[in-house]
Amino acid sequence: MLLIDCPCCGVSGEETEFAPGGEAHIVRFGPGSSDAEFSSYLFDRKNPRGVHFERWRHAFGCGKWFHMARSTQTLEVFGVYKADVTTPPQDILDRVEAAKAEGRVK
Amino acid sequence: MSEVDMSLARPLLEGVSDTGAGGLKLSVQPLRGMVTLRADLSEASVAAAVKAAVGSDMPGVRKATDTALWMSPDELMLLMPYGEAADAVAVLTEKLSGVHHLAVDVSDARTLFRLEGSAAREVLAKGAPVDLARDKFAVGDLRRTRISHVAAAFWQSGDGPDVFEILCFRSYAKYLWEWLEESSREGSMPGVL
Ligand SMILES: [Zn+2]
Numbered sequence: 001m002l003l004i005d006c007p008c009c010g011v012s013g014e015e016t017e018f019a020p021g022g023e024a025h026i027v028r029f030g031p032g033s034s035d036a037e038f039s040s041y042l043f044d045r046k047n048p049r050g051v052h053f054e055r056w057r058h059a060f061g062c063g064k065w066f067h068m069a070r071s072t073q074t075l076e077v078f079g080v081y082k083a084d085v086t087t088p089p090q091d092i093l094d095r096v097e098a099a100k101a102e103g104r105v106k
Numbered sequence: 107m108s109e110v111d112m113s114l115a116r117p118l119l120e121g122v123s124d125t126g127a128g129g130l131k132l133s134v135q136p137l138r139g140m141v142t143l144r145a146d147l148s149e150a151s152v153a154a155a156v157k158a159a160v161g162s163d164m165p166g167v168r169k170a171t172d173t174a175l176w177m178s179p180d181e182l183m184l185l186m187p188y189g190e191a192a193d194a195v196a197v198l199t200e201k202l203s204g205v206h207h208l209a210v211d212v213s214d215a216r217t218l219f220r221l222e223g224s225a226a227r228e229v230l231a232k233g234a235p236v237d238l239a240r241d242k243f244a245v246g247d248l249r250r251t252r253i254s255h256v257a258a259a260f261w262q263s264g265d266g267p268d269v270f271e272i273l274c275f276r277s278y279a280k281y282l283w284e285w286l287e288e289s290s291r292e293g294s295m296p297g298v299l
Contacts, residue, residue: 009179010167014235017251060252062178 004056007080008064021055024067025086049073050106051096053088056080069096071105118217118279125290130223132286134279135271138218139191141184142177143198145207155201159194160184170248170261175273177250177259183273188213217279219272221286226268228295229286230260238299254285 002015011017023045029037046052052072057065067085069078069092078099079092099105122133141159145152153164162174162184169176175183186194191211198209221229227238233253237243248261258274274282 011249013251017235060257061250062181064178 002070002075002077004068004077005080006058006061006064007066007082008058009062011058011061013058013061017058017060019057019059021057021065024053024055025088048106051078051100055083071099073105076104118276119283123283123287123290125287125292130221130225130229130290132283132290133220134283135218135220137188137213139186139188139194139211140213140216141186141191141194141198141209142212143182143184143207143209144180145202145205147176147180147182149205151202151205152207155198155205155207156182156184158201159197160186165248168248169246170271171246172264175248175259175261183259215276216273217276217282219274219279219282219286220263220269221272221290222266222269224268225290225295226270227299228297229289230270230272231296231299232289233285234258234260240299253282256282258282 003012004015004018005012006018026041029041033041050071050073051069053067053069055065056068057063065083067081067083067088069088070076071078076099078095081089081092096105117134117137119134122131124131143156147164156162156164156174160173162171165171165174165176165182167176173185175185177183184194191213195209195211198207202209227240227243230236230253231238234249234251236249236251243262245262245264248259250259252258253260253272253274256274256278258272260270260272263269263271272282272286
């Protein structure tokens with residue numbers, strides 16, 4: 001069970017109040033890109049055993065989208081952050097590195 | 107907007123159910139006027155408009171007053187007598203002229219239930235992922251969440267001990283009524299809250 005603090009409304013809830021939106025920070029390739037780039041944009045997803053950056057929506061709550069970094073292995077949540085960024089904020093990357101250093105995640 | 111035939115306006119469900127456990131009583135509330143307001147809730151002009159429209163101070167995050175429910179960081183549900191929603195929208199529209207906002211009469215979109223009795227919070231806790239311990243959820247606290255599989259909001263009313271108001275989409279009302287009845291059955295309470 002994931003325990004999630006929504007960064008938009010501040011509610012702490014468990015995952016059934018939220019809806020997953022898949023891998024985050026996917027770079028869009030549109031017209032003019034190569035077939036390989038477009039195919040990668042549409043279909044290639046990381047699916048790691050470990051740290052994963054994801055989009056989530058507080059579907060049954062405030063309705064807002066946001067980002068979350070978590071471990072797919074232990075369900076540890078490293079942090080949540082705003083929807084309108086293309087890379088994770090440094091403090092969350094730092095927490096991920098700390099968890100790696102402590103051996104909690106690959 | 108088309109004319110509303112008030113003679114047709116009625117709650118989707120009628121009735122009161124005394125389902126037993128802990129003197130629980132479940133009832134469908136009479137129709138209420140409801141207005142969705144979306145705006146920057148931190149703006150003083152928005153607070154003033156809410157005050158003018160329904161007489162309420164701005165509710166805090168996850169809080170309910172008698173006439174204003176916090177729904178999200180930029181959304182309130184305002185309550186008023188049925189049939190007065192259009193007036194409330196007119197007041198909001200006038201007070202918020204020039205302020206980015208949206209005010210819509212949604213009076214017929216939702217059904218309001220009331221669940222009261224000492225076991226009411228145990229019933230809700232069976233279906234909602236919310237900490238309903240007495241020191242965590244008290245009078246004026248509100249959550250917009252799910253109950254069983256359906257979207258709902260509920261808050262603890264100040265009308266008495268253990269009185270909860272529950273708001274759900276009208277199309278889910280029968281389902282939620284049956285779920286609440288089933289979950290209120292004698293002998294089915296965990297007895298922990
Ligand atoms: Zn939220």
